[in-house]
Structure formats: C-alpha cells, structure tokens
Amino acid sequence: MTRPASSKVRRVSSLGAGPIGAGWAAHFLARGYDVTAYLHSMDEERAFRKVLDTAWISLRALGLAPEASRDRLKLTDNLRDAVSEAEFVQESAPERLEIKQDLYRVLGEIVPADVVIASSTSGLTMTDIQAKCPTPDRTVVAHPFNPPYLLPLVELVGGRRTSAETVEWARDFYACAGKAPLVMKKEIPGFVATRLQEALWREALHMVANGEATPADIDTALINGPAPRMAVQGQCMAFHVACGEGGMATNLDQFGPALKLPWTRLQAPELTKELRDRMVDGCNAEAAGRHFEEMAAERDRAIVGILKAVADARRPRDP
Amino acid sequence: MTRPASSKVRRVSSLGAGPIGAGWAAHFLARGYDVTAYLHSMDEERAFRKVLDTAWISLRALGLAPEASRDRLKLTDNLRDAVSEAEFVQESAPERLEIKQDLYRVLGEIVPADVVIASSTSGLTMTDIQAKCPTPDRTVVAHPFNPPYLLPLVELVGGRRTSAETVEWARDFYACAGKAPLVMKKEIPGFVATRLQEALWREALHMVANGEATPADIDTALINGPAPRMAVQGQCMAFHVACGEGGMATNLDQFGPALKLPWTRLQAPELTKELRDRMVDGCNAEAAGRHFEEMAAERDRAIVGILKAVADARRPRDP
Numbered sequence: 001m002t003r004p005a006s007s008k009v010r011r012v013s014s015l016g017a018g019p020i021g022a023g024w025a026a027h028f029l030a031r032g033y034d035v036t037a038y039l040h041s042m043d044e045e046r047a048f049r050k051v052l053d054t055a056w057i058s059l060r061a062l063g064l065a066p067e068a069s070r071d072r073l074k075l076t077d078n079l080r081d082a083v084s085e086a087e088f089v090q091e092s093a094p095e096r097l098e099i100k101q102d103l104y105r106v107l108g109e110i111v112p113a114d115v116v117i118a119s120s121t122s123g124l125t126m127t128d129i130q131a132k133c134p135t136p137d138r139t140v141v142a143h144p145f146n147p148p149y150l151l152p153l154v155e156l157v158g159g160r161r162t163s164a165e166t167v168e169w170a171r172d173f174y175a176c177a178g179k180a181p182l183v184m185k186k187e188i189p190g191f192v193a194t195r196l197q198e199a200l201w202r203e204a205l206h207m208v209a210n211g212e213a214t215p216a217d218i219d220t221a222l223i224n225g226p227a228p229r230m231a232v233q234g235q236c237m238a239f240h241v242a243c244g245e246g247g248m249a250t251n252l253d254q255f256g257p258a259l260k261l262p263w264t265r266l267q268a269p270e271l272t273k274e275l276r277d278r279m280v281d282g283c284n285a286e287a288a289g290r291h292f293e294e295m296a297a298e299r300d301r302a303i304v305g306i307l308k309a310v311a312d313a314r315r316p317r318d319p
Numbered sequence: 320m321t322r323p324a325s326s327k328v329r330r331v332s333s334l335g336a337g338p339i340g341a342g343w344a345a346h347f348l349a350r351g352y353d354v355t356a357y358l359h360s361m362d363e364e365r366a367f368r369k370v371l372d373t374a375w376i377s378l379r380a381l382g383l384a385p386e387a388s389r390d391r392l393k394l395t396d397n398l399r400d401a402v403s404e405a406e407f408v409q410e411s412a413p414e415r416l417e418i419k420q421d422l423y424r425v426l427g428e429i430v431p432a433d434v435v436i437a438s439s440t441s442g443l444t445m446t447d448i449q450a451k452c453p454t455p456d457r458t459v460v461a462h463p464f465n466p467p468y469l470l471p472l473v474e475l476v477g478g479r480r481t482s483a484e485t486v487e488w489a490r491d492f493y494a495c496a497g498k499a500p501l502v503m504k505k506e507i508p509g510f511v512a513t514r515l516q517e518a519l520w521r522e523a524l525h526m527v528a529n530g531e532a533t534p535a536d537i538d539t540a541l542i543n544g545p546a547p548r549m550a551v552q553g554q555c556m557a558f559h560v561a562c563g564e565g566g567m568a569t570n571l572d573q574f575g576p577a578l579k580l581p582w583t584r585l586q587a588p589e590l591t592k593e594l595r596d597r598m599v600d601g602c603n604a605e606a607a608g609r610h611f612e613e614m615a616a617e618r619d620r621a622i623v624g625i626l627k628a629v630a631d632a633r634r635p636r637d638p
Contacts, residue, residue: 058619062626145544146561147615150622153543180543185531192532193544199522200515201554202578208601209594212504213511215567215601219553224472224499225464225512227553230546232629234538235520242465248534259521275528282527282534296466298632300377303469305628307381310551313621 003114003138006172009087010034015079015103016092017044019051020120023148024090026055029073030149031178032065036074038082045075055149062150083111088173090142092120100129108133116166116173118142118156122194125187126159136161140170142181143191152180155191196235223310232302233295240283241295248283252276322433322457325491328406329353334398334422335411336363338370339439342467343409345374348392349468350497351384355393357401364394374468381469402430407492409461411439419448427452435489437461437475441513444506445478455480459489461500462510471499474510515554542629551621552614559602560614567602571595 010033014025017039025037025048039048056070076082083089089111093103100119107117117139119129130136140158145151154174158167167183174181184191190198207213213221229238236248243250252271259271287295329352333344336358344356344367358367375389395401402408408430412422419438426436436458438448449455459477464470473493477486486502493500503510509517526532532540548557555567562569575590606614 054616054619057616058623061620061623145548147619147622150619150626151544151547152626153540155540180539182536182539182543184536188531191540192526192536193540195526196519196522196537196541197545197554200519201558203515203518204554205578205590205594205598207511207514208597209591212507214604215555215598216605217501217503217511218515219555219605220499220501221472221474221510221512222515222549222553223551224501225470226516227546227549228470229464230541231550231625232542232632234541234546235516235523236534236538239520259524271524272528275524278527279524279534285533286535286538297373297376300373300466300469301380302629302632303466304377304380305631306550306625307469307471309624309628310621312624313551313617 003116003169004087006169007176009173009176011036011085011087013038013083013086013089014092015082015089016040016094016120017048018092018094019146020144020148021090021092022048022051023055023146024092024120024144025073026052026059026149027179028090028177029070030056030059030062030064030068032067032069032072033177034072034074036076036082036086038079039075039077042075042077048075055147058150079106080110083107086111086115089115089117090120091117095121095123097124097128100124101132104129104133104136104139108135108139111135114138116140116170118170120144120148122191123189126157126162127187128159130159130161137163138166140166141187142170142174143194144179145193152178153193154179154181155184155193156181157184157187157191159187228303228306228310229299231306232299236279236283237286237295238299240287241292241299244292247280247287247292249276249280252279322435322488323406325488326495328492328495330355330404330406332357332402332405332408333411334401334408335359335413335439336367337411337413338465339463339467340409340411341367341370342374342465343411343439343463344392345371345378345468346498347409347496348389349375349378349381349383349387351386351388351391352496353391353393355395355401355405357398358394358396361394361396367394374466377469398425399429402426405430405434408434408436409439410436414440414442416443416447419443420451423448423452423455423458427454427458430454433457435459435485435492437489439463439467441510442508444508445476445481446506447478449478449480456482457485459485460506461489461493462513463498464512471497472512473498473500474503474512475500476503476506476510478506547622547625547629548618550625551618555598555602556605556614557618559606560611560618563611566599566606566611568595568599571598 012028012033013036015038028035126141130139143155145153171181204218239251240248331347331352332355334357344354347354445460449458462474464472490500523537558570559567
C-alpha cells in the first residue's frame with residue numbers, strides 16, 4: 001500500500017500539454033506541490049509554458065501557497081519517468097476513448113501501486129476508460145471547469161470498478177489542494193455543472209434560431225442579470241433567499257405552475273410532492289439554519305464586489 | 320409634448336411598496352433623482368423603508384451619485400399626487416392583469432402627457448396591460464432582475480400599441496440612470512434572462528427528481544464552475560473565447576454534435592447553417608475585433624476579483 005494520506009501528497013504528475021493539463025500543472029504548482037508534467041512531445045513545451053505564464057498572473061493575484069515555486073516543475077516526454085514517483089496523477093489526455101483506454105492500460109501498471117489516477121475527461125465515463133486498466137479500483141473521473149487554474153469546481157465520479165475509498169480519497173485530496181470537489185452520485189453525461197450550462201445554452205440557441213435575441217443580447221442578459229447572483233448563491237439558494245421567510249416552499253408553491261408555461265422550449269419535470277420535498281428539504285439543509293436576511297446581506301455584499309471586479313477587469317490596461 | 324429628454328429627467332415616480340418598487344426607489348435615489356414613491360397604504364411604509372435601508376448599504380458601497388440623497392424621497396398614498404409632476408413613472412404593482420389594467424386606465428389619464436410609464440412586470444405582456452389605457456403609446460415593459468437596486472439588467476419591450484420612440488426613449492433613460500437596458504425584439508414570456516435561468520432551473524429540478532444531485536450539489540457546481548465566468552462573459556463569449564482563434568465556429572463545429580446527446584433532458588434546436596452563422600456572426604460582432612487572448616486575460620482578471628469578492632462577502636461579520 002503506497003497510497004499516501006491525501007493531506008501528505010507532495011508530488012503530483014499532470015499528464016497532457018493542452019490548456020487543461022497545463023492549467024492543472026499551474027494550479028498544483030501554485031498550491032506548493034512538486035509537479036512533473038508529461039508532454040506527448042517536447043515540441044509542446046512552448047504552448048505549455050504559455051498557459052503556465054498566463055495562469056500564474058491570476059494564481060499570484062489569488063495568493064500562492066508559501067512554498068509555491070515554478071522551480072518545482074519538471075517536464076518530460078517519458079511517461080514512465082513522469083509517473084514513477086507520483087503520489088497522485090491527473091490525466092488530461094485527448095478526449096478519445098481508445099487513447100484513454102490504452103493510456104490507462106499502461107498507467108495501471110507503471111503508476112506506483114494504489115496511487116490514485118484521476119481523469120479530466122468531460123465527455124467519457126470512467127467505466128469505459130478503465131476497461132483495459134489492470135488496476136481500475138484507483139481510477140476516478142475528476143472533471144475541472146475551464147479555466148482549471150481558476151474555477152474551483154472538480155466533479156468526481158468513479159467507474160463501475162472504482163473503489164469507494166478512491167473517490168473519498170480524491171475528494172479529500174482536492175479539498176486539501178484548494179479545489180471545490182463535488183462527488184456525483186451517478187455517472188451521468190455532463191456531470192452536474194455542464195448539464196446545467198448545457199440546458200441554458202440550448203435555450204440560448206433556440207432564442208437565436210427564432211430571431212428573439214442575438215448572442216450579444218444573451219450575454220448582456222446573463223452578465224447583468226442572473227450570473228452575478230448565481231456566482232454567490234447558485235440557483236437554489238438564490239430562489240430560497242429571494243422568497244424570504246417562506247423560502248423554497250414559497251417559491252415552488254407560487255411559481256410551480258409556471259413550470260407548465262412556455263418560458264423556455266425545454267420541458268420541466270412534473271412537480272410531484274416528492275420533488276417539492278426534496279427541493280425544500282435540500283434548501284433548508286443547505287441554508288443550515290441561517291436566516292434569509294443574513295444570506296441576502298451576504299449576497300448583496302458579494303454582488304457589489306462582483307460588479308466592481310468585472311468593471312475593474314474591463315478597464316483598459318497599459319500594454 | 321411634455322416628455323423631457325431622457326438625460327434631463329430629474330423627477331421619477333416609483334409605484335409599489337414591495338421589494339421591486341422599493342428597490343427601484345432606492346436605485347433612483349442613489350443615482351441622484353428626486354423620487355416620489357406611491358404606497359397603496361401608508362401601512363406599507365415600514366416595509367418600504369426596510370428595503371431602502373438594506374439597499375442603501377450596497378448602493379453606497381457601489382458609489383452614490385454626487386447629488387444623491389435619501390432626503391429626495393417623498394412618500395404618498397395618493398396616486399394623483401404621486402405622478403402629477405413625474406417625468407418618468409416606474410410601475411411595480413402586484414402581478415395581476417386586472418389590477419394592472421385598471422391602474423393603466425387611470426395612469427393613462429393622470430400621468431402628464433407623453434411621460435413614459437414603465438412596468439416592472441415579469442410575467443405579463445404590455446399588449447395585455449395597456450388594453451384599457453387611453454394613452455398606450457407611452458407604456459413599455461421594463462423588467463428588472465432581483466435585487467433591482469443591484470443587478471443592472473432592465474429588459475425592455477413594448478406592447479402592440481407602444482410607440483417605437485417610447486422604447487428608444489426608455490433605453491436611453493435607463494442607460495443614463497446607470498442600468499443595462501436590453502431591448503427585446505419580441506414580446507416573449509420570460510424575456511431573455513428569465514428564460515435562460517428557467518432552462519437551467521428545469522434541468523436542476525430534473526436532476527433532483529432523479530436523485531442525481533441535491534440542491535446543495537447544484538449550487539456548489541454553479542458557484543465554483545460556470546457562474547463566475549458567466550458573470551463576466553455571459554455564455555456566448557465564454558465559449559467563443561475558450562475556443563481560441565477558432566472562436567464560436569470551432570465550438571459549434573466541434574461540440575455541435577453533442578447537441579444530440581442527452582446532456583440534459585431538454586431538447587436543443589437543430590443546428591442549421593443559418594443558426595450556426597447567426598451564432599458565429601453574432602459572436603464576432605460582440606467581440607468587436609478584440610483578440611481572444613485580450614478577452615481571456617480580462618476574463619481571468621474578473622474571475623480573480625469575483626472569487627475574492629465572494630470569499631470576502633462570506634467572512635463572518637461583527638454583529
């Protein structure tokens with residue numbers, strides 16, 4: 001058993017030279033890890049370092065770990081060297097199943113026993129990816145959101161042969177590494193965040209197709225409307241808090257009938273008592289006893305900061 | 320003709336004592352206007368002032384206009400007094416068609432000729448609201464996003480009998496008043512922002528109904544994933560910039576087939592050549608010649624600020 005405690009990991013391997021692989025390398029460096037990056041070819045080094053340079057500006061602004069240093073980076077195009085001392089492996093190879101399956105067949109042998117191998121895949125399942133892997137129990141999907149060096153979300157889900165301990169370990173590890181891990185209950189396409197974004201995107205395409213809005217209209221509406229609030233409260237808490245004392249129950253009882261209305265082309269589920277209770281109980285659990293006024297005040301403080309941050313980022317820069 | 324130039328308006332009437340009416344009054348006061356607020360009953364004054372107190376904290380943090388003062392507020396429960404000197408009227412009465420229709424029948428007579436009357440309605444059309452109004456040409460929907468004192472979006476759309484000049488005037492007026500007006504091409508339920516939000520919401524309900532995610536999972540995913548990026552780039556520019564040199568064309572050509580996949584329960588439109596061109600041309604127009612790297616850098620600066628703003632807003636406060 002060579003799997004270290006999730007909080008003791010110091011040496012991470014990031015496989016892949018694209019924006020995701022390089023973005024992960026930047027993130028782990030900023031958190032103070034030793035990072036070995038595997039490039040399919042050293043020809044990719046220039047592009048890799050460009051992502052790293054870009055990411056470092058933001059990572060420094062967010063605050064580097066005391067021990068963070070870009071000198072802790074090693075690059076190699078030798079896969080065995082890349083993983084031989086790894087205590088954790090983040091794989092961001094191209095999104096083709098046969099490439100990933102072949103890679104995991106090899107990684108399953110050469111990565112030190114029990115070290116967790118996490119895939120950045122956005123569209124494949126670990127059940128498929130791990131099909132040829134001789135040690136599938138320690139493989140897991142860990143899907144970041146672009147840009148991965150900035151957005152904290154990591155969606156975690158195992159495949160059929162992934163052990164529960166691996167998922168738990170990965171969740172703890174990413175939390176230690178400064179990410180916001182979300183363990184999924186099932187392997188579903190698009191995980192949580194991409195499904196939600198995709199729903200919104202489909203309605204946006206409908207509106208453009210029907211001549212009701214332009215892409216600029218869509219973006220203006222989001223930037224100045226729901227998005228700043230969503231960035232601090234998500235959507236469930238946004239409705240829960242907006243409805244005051246009554247919370248989500250009031251929202252569903254009052255606006256539930258609107259689910260029948262053609263407010264989008266997209267079909268809502270039936271608002272059964274079971275769904276209503278899940279939403280209400282879930283929101284109460286999420287609020288964890290906090291009064292809606294306290295949460296509304298927090299929301300307002302955050303939106304003020306968000307609006308200022310966006311305006312500030314838009315001010316012209318010196319070249 | 321008593322309609323003032325949109326930039327010369329000094330006296331605004333806000334009708335309604337709920338969170339929307341009071342929120343509008345707070346916004347206009349913060350922008351330096353004289354505001355007369357109409358309350359259905361003076362019993363509503365306490366709730367009205369509470370919203371105002373809350374809003375003022377954020378409005379002050381965002382920066383008040385030099386001439387802004389809460390002393391510029393007058394309250395009345397006399398509708399005629401409320402509007403007799405108005406240069407602009409923002410109506411936020413209860414969302415019931417018969418109430419609004421009766422109100423516009425009266426307002427159409429007592430509001431000074433040609434002064435624009437804008438409705439905050441989120442669910443009714445101006446074509447219906449203006450049905451009994453003797454002067455419907457100067458009525459328009461101006462739908463804010465909650466909280467209206469903070470989120471800049473105002474969705475504008477006229478009814479069948481609204482003049483084009485009224486919509487144009489309202490757009491200019493809201494821009495002068497520090498809002499982000501979006502003129503809609505058609506009267507469609509939910510306008511733009513609510514439709515997009517509703518699409519996302521329906522998928523969220525599907526996921527909760529199917530036991531795939533809890534409300535807390537939904538919010539975690541949004542807060543740490545798409546929402547901070549959406550707050551600075553919307554969704555079209557987010558994809559356009561993420562695809563580098565290729566922009567939206569690359570996005571649609573590469574991920575277009577995924578529209579057929581069950582990444583949500585919601586049906587996407589067919590990606591016709593016409594839709595593709597509208598998206599690509601629209602994104603290029605929105606980018607207005609800016610290079611994707613400049614936009615990505617702006618995005619990253621904003622996300623850094625947004626993440627800091629949200630973390631800062633969450634820090635416990637002294638009571």
